[in-house]
Amino acid sequence: SGVRAYQRSLQTVSNNIANVDTEGYTRQSHETSQSINTSMGKVNLGTGVNSEQVRRLFDTFAIGAMRNNASLLEQHSTLHDYVSKLENVVADSGISITSSIDRFFEAAQALSITPSSASARETLLSEGRSVAERFQSLTRLFDQLDEDSFVQLEERTKSLNNLSKQMALLNYSFMNKADVNRQPNDLVDQRDLLLQKMAEIAHVEVVEEANGMVNVYLGNKDNGNLLVDRLESNRLTVERVANNPEEAVIFIGMFDEKEVLQGSPGGELAGLQNFRNNNLKAVRDDLDEIANAFMDSINAVQTTGIDADGLLGRAMFGIDGENVRAAGHMEVLLTTSNQVATAAPLLIDQNSATSRLNLISWELPEPNVISVNETSMLSDSLTFINGVNDNFTPNASKPVFVIPGNSVTDLRLEIPLADIDNVQIFTREGNHLFGNASLTALPGSTSFNTNATYGNTFLNAATTNDSYRDAFEIDRTSSPAVLRINGQLSDDLLVFVTGDASGSGVEFKSDWYAYTDQSAREQMTSSVRVDFTSDNQYTLTDIASGDVIATRNYAVGDTISINGWVAELENTPVAGDSFTIRRNDSPTGDNRNMLAMSALQADREVFDGRGNFSEIYADVINGLGSLVVQASISRDAQQVLSDEAKEKRDDISAVSLDEEAANLLRFQQAYQANAQVIQTANKLFESLLSLR
Numbered sequence: 277s278g279v280r281a282y283q284r285s286l287q288t289v290s291n292n293i294a295n296v297d298t299e300g301y302t303r304q305s306h307e308t309s310q311s312i313n314t315s316m317g318k319v320n321l322g323t324g325v326n327s328e329q330v331r332r333l334f335d336t337f338a339i340g341a342m343r344n345n346a347s348l349l350e351q352h353s354t355l356h357d358y359v360s361k362l363e364n365v366v367a368d369s370g371i372s373i374t375s376s377i378d379r380f381f382e383a384a385q386a387l388s389i390t391p392s393s394a395s396a397r398e399t400l401l402s403e404g405r406s407v408a409e410r411f412q413s414l415t416r417l418f419d420q421l422d423e424d425s426f427v428q429l430e431e432r433t434k435s436l437n438n439l440s441k442q443m444a445l446l447n448y449s450f451m452n453k454a455d456v457n458r459q460p461n462d463l464v465d466q467r468d469l470l471l472q473k474m475a476e477i478a479h480v481e482v483v484e485e486a487n488g489m490v491n492v493y494l495g496n497k498d499n500g501n502l503l504v505d506r507l508e509s510n511r512l513t514v515e516r517v518a519n520n521p522e523e524a525v526i527f528i529g530m531f532d533e534k535e536v537l538q539g540s541p542g543g544e545l546a547g548l549q550n551f552r553n554n555n556l557k558a559v560r561d562d563l564d565e566i567a568n569a570f571m572d573s574i575n576a577v578q579t580t581g582i583d584a585d586g587l588l589g590r591a592m593f594g595i596d597g598e599n600v601r602a603a604g605h606m607e608v609l610l611t612t613s614n615q616v617a618t619a620a621p622l623l624i625d626q627n628s629a630t631s632r633l634n635l636i637s638w639e640l641p642e643p644n645v646i647s648v649n650e651t652s653m654l655s656d657s658l659t660f661i662n663g664v665n666d667n668f669t670p671n672a673s674k675p676v677f678v679i680p681g682n683s684v685t686d687l688r689l690e691i692p693l694a695d696i697d698n699v700q701i702f703t704r705e706g707n708h709l710f711g712n713a714s715l716t717a718l719p720g721s722t723s724f725n726t727n728a729t730y731g732n733t734f735l736n737a738a739t740t741n742d743s744y745r746d747a748f749e750i751d752r753t754s755s756p757a758v759l760r761i762n763g764q765l766s767d768d769l770l771v772f773v774t775g776d777a778s779g780s781g782v783e784f785k786s787d788w789y790a791y792t793d794q795s796a797r798e799q800m801t802s803s804v805r806v807d808f809t810s811d812n813q814y815t816l817t818d819i820a821s822g823d824v825i826a827t828r829n830y831a832v833g834d835t836i837s838i839n840g841w842v843a844e845l846e847n848t849p850v851a852g853d854s855f856t857i858r859r860n861d862s863p864t865g866d867n868r869n870m871l872a873m874s875a876l877q878a879d880r881e882v883f884d885g886r887g888n889f890s891e892i893y894a895d896v897i898n899g900l901g902s903l904v905v906q907a908s909i910s911r912d913a914q915q916v917l918s919d920e921a922k923e924k925r926d927d928i929s930a931v932s933l934d935e936e937a938a939n940l941l942r943f944q945q946a947y948q949a950n951a952q953v954i955q956t957a958n959k960l961f962e963s964l965l966s967l968r
Contacts, residue, residue, distance in 0.1 A: 342921040387399070418563075490504065571602070588621065643791055650723060669782075684788040691757045726829070746820065764799060
């Protein structure tokens with residue numbers, strides 16, 4: 277029995293040595309036990325050794341730890357690789373957005389020096405096209421990273437599907453025996469090798485049955501993503517989201533029964549998903565933010581200036597398409613260099629011997645912002661928006677709603693005929709435009725301006741020529757009564773309800789057109805006269821209608837603003853000083869708009885104070901650099917943990933040639949010794965036979 281036992285031990289050692297480089301092989305050990313001795317009288321004689329089994333040397337915890345750490349390592353390594361590629365793209369000085377934008381502003385500065393130069397205008401347009409192309413080039417590189425990562429995600433998902441099928445087939449081989457310890461060792465090794473390969477692609481949790489068959493869950497078992505169910509394997513697919521193709525979603529299930537994978541898949545799949553759906557998306561969003569800020573800020577200046585043909589400027593940049601990335605579809609809209617608006621939209625006629633009024637900024641007037649204590653007609657809380665009726669109860673001290681200036685065009689407001697004296701409409705300056713003619717004072721409300729005084733010059737004007745700013749038409753004889761505003765008004769209108777004929781609230785009905793850039797441009801360039809009635813008070817007069825639209829106090833250092841422009845005075849004004857702000861009809865040689873465009877290069881307010889174009893793009897690069905460092909640290913730390921886990925597994929399961937060589941020598945000597953016993957017994961037997 278000893279010879280046979282050590283012969284098997286030698287075979288086991290030989291098998292270990294032969295498979296020292298075999299992937300997934302687990303070191304084996306020949307297990308023996310003492311044979312039960314036989315009693316012969318008073319003497320107990322040993323009966324040799326029993327060969328029990330050839331056992332795999334493994335530790336379940338060590339194998340599980342190696343599997344989990346391999347999954348995390350692949351996740352961090354994949355993320356690091358792709359984030360590094362992304363950083364290399366963004367940080368490449370040859371395709372930097374900053375250098376292209378800087379050249380554009382250099383061209384704008386050169387044009388501000390020679391605003392009449394046709395070649396300087398053409399250079400600016402050319403640099404604008406270069407900026408658009410640079411954004412598009414970066415976007416194409418992002419698209420390539422998107423495609424590469426998606427293809428890899430698909431390939432790794434297919435690999436996992438193949439491994440799952442192999443595992444389900446392998447499970448079938450385990451059905452022949454009820455105990456895993458009786459299964460062939462190479463079969464169990466093959467199972468663990470498949471699980472290790474699966475773990476590198478995605479995190480797997482394994483539930484082992486008594487016979488060695490396994491059920492495999494993808495990600496956290498609690499999420500219920502069963503990938504291998506005994507003899508059946510599930511199927512993973514990757515698809516782009518229909519309305520957002522940049523986002524990839526993993527599905528689990530067969531064909532029509534597939535569902536979105538719950539939780540993170542872990543492993544290489546998680547690294548790819550994290551990069552695509554988070555890191556790449558964030559940088560795309562950052563690039564779009566820069567592109568939109570560049571286009572919006574340039575267009576805001578361009579559309580408020582005057583071009584070489586004396587026309588109000590049109591947008592220089594736009595986006596080619598709808599629901600697309602701004603950076604990838606930026607284009608120059610201007611077709612000729614004459615369309616570049618170098619001139620300011622306004623001129624000021626000075627009529628003062630001691631002071632001078634200078635424009636310091638201009639922009640299209642924005643919709644007026646009303647007090648938080650007031651209710652806008654455009655508020656979602658009012659149900660008459662877009663023509664639906666609403667009822668209001670009397671409130672003489674507070675407007676029931678405010679029609680904000682620069683917000684609506686061609687407004688039509690219907691008022692019940694019985695309530696035409698119960699509805700009062702004022703400007704904030706106190707001009708009474710609609711309502712009861714017997715009133716002689718303003719309602720006691722804080723909604724009026726500080727210097728507001730009651731005026732009824734335009735009260736209930738039936739025709740446009742007699743109305744405030746030549747904009748109103750009022751019909752108090754029809755049922756319902758109608759108030760119309762032609763065009764867009766810059767004044768806020770305060771609507772008070774001072775009575776109620778029906779006793780159930782006053783009903784209004786209204787409709788209008790939305791605020792438009794064209795009406796805003798007309799508003800900005802409309803002529804206004806500033807007349808100082810004293811050194812500390814002035815009036816604003818709409819020249820087109822001849823109506824005084826505001827009376828304001830003045831202190832040294834105050835700015836004067838209306839219709840989107842802001843001006844400031846040099847020296848102290850005196851009574852009689854007058855300044856007329858009007859449209860610029862002589863743009864030749866005027867560089868003020870181009871100076872405003874050049875100033876955008878260093879304007880941090882373009883990004884709400886966070887920085888200028890160069891600083892914001894540098895922040896994107898620095899953010900990616902930090903992400904690469906963080907990913908590198910995570911990968912290296914996980915590499916250490918993975919190495920430790922593998923080392924612990926190898927301490928138990930890996931083949932050591934030194935140890936096997938020692939065992940080989942030991943088992944060889946034991947085999948020879950047992951053979952010598954047999955040889956000695958043969959000699960004794962032969963000697964006994966020779967005694968005859």
